Amino acid sequence: MKTVSLYRPSLVDHALNDFDRYLESFFGESPFPQTKRIFHVLPPVDIYETKGAFMVELELPSYDEADIEVQVDNNTLTIKSKQKEEPGRTVSEKGDEEKDERTYLVRERRKAGFTRSFMLPENADPDTIAANFKSGVLALEIKKRAQSQKRVIPIENK
DSSP: OOOOOEEOOOOOHHHHHHHHHHHHHHHHSSSSSGGOOOOOOOEEEEEOOOOOEEEEEEOOOOOOOOGGGEEEEEEEEEEOOOOOOOOOOOOTTSSSSSSSSSOOSSSSOOOOOOOEEEOOOOOBOOOGGGGETTTTEEEEEEEOOOOOOOOOOOOOOO
């Protein structure tokens, strides 16, 4: 494996997302934002390769660096948020509305927890991962391992 690949733990959920993208490509974006599965909010990611490293960049506006955790386990890079979704309006058991909660009329911005996992390629060195968080973008640099070079071994005549 030569590139970073998205780890897809739930085939059914991703198949449904692929189906949604197919429908949007045919009919255009839905005018009804509630038809999208809002429970599956993932931050957008860019993954690219340079000569000496793999780069992973996630857009995380409104997150703090203390809200984000980056882990590597068995060549799987996992980025997760420790943040819980902000609640909307709630009703108590007595039927009274809670006073401190918000009632959203339109809600397009989410601040919810997430988990993204990526399989690292064989030539990625997980011990060299460096993370930087600036202006709402988490940037990870994963250096490549030195490739074993083919070399000719001279035979000495003694």
